[in-house]
Amino acid sequence: MERSNIIKAINSIALTVGLGAASGYVTVREIPTWYATLNKPSFNPPNYLFGPVWTILYILMGISVYLIWKLPPSPHRKKAINLYLLQFVLNLAWSIIFFNQHQIFLALIEIIVMWFGILLTIFAFSKFSKLAAWLLVPYISWVSFAIILNTAIWLLNR
Template sequence: MRSPTTAPRRTSLVDLAALAGIVLACLAVGYLGSLATAPNLEPWYANLVKPSWTPPDVAFPIVWTILYVAMAVAAWLVWRTSADPGSKRRALVGFGVQLALNGAWSWAFFAAQSPGSGLVVIAALLAAIAWTVRAFWRISRPAGILMLPYLAWVCFAAALNLAIFTMNS
């Protein structure tokens, strides 16, 4: 049962504008990451040795778009609660940190053409996501739940990054 301090208020135009802004911010991070990724798919990434369980390239933008929207909704749910302002601020700062690390990974892995650098960034990203999931969960269980597929996907991406690093070292 939801506690009265974390119950969401009625949706207003300000709330909808905030949701749109958060969705755009998340998708912008994805777009900025694609600027590092796209020019390095051929020939660099295509020529790396990859495990048999590597998803096809077409899967990544589809999955990431869905995850960015889910992450944005999660952040919005936290933003619009009546929870303690300090808790909300810390949770949303954590969200911002993990979002920045999310974007940084594409630059470390693809733009720098360095699976090793990607591993360093993705390890920090996983820690930041786990912290954010925990913080969101405490404020809004639905927000925490919305972040779980993202955490799972980044765990998978970390395993893939590690396999690529190992197979190409």
């Protein structure tokens, strides 16, 4: 692997995991306080599961975007990376909306928009790399579950 690709790989994974960890840092203060007071459905995972799951998902996302970033520049590649960045910003924003602003319904609307952003990113990435697209499937699967969970929490707490 070329030195520039090694740097791109490290940056892709480190930035994705690092920003995801920062989002988790914002979230963690609300877990024992506000989040603990919410009514949650029986299928709500235990709190200790979220950190490891998101870490794995962020690593997969970082590898996925690296596989696209390392390719020769083109307008289509730029569009694919911009879609990735858009859905990632939405990912980070969800934590703020849900955990910091305590806006459960707004977070639900936002995560649905994020889901479509992930889907568009998968389609865009698949034109360049099937592996890059497939690496995002666990992510969209988890976000699909998160939509169901967010919906249930909203319904139980309105």
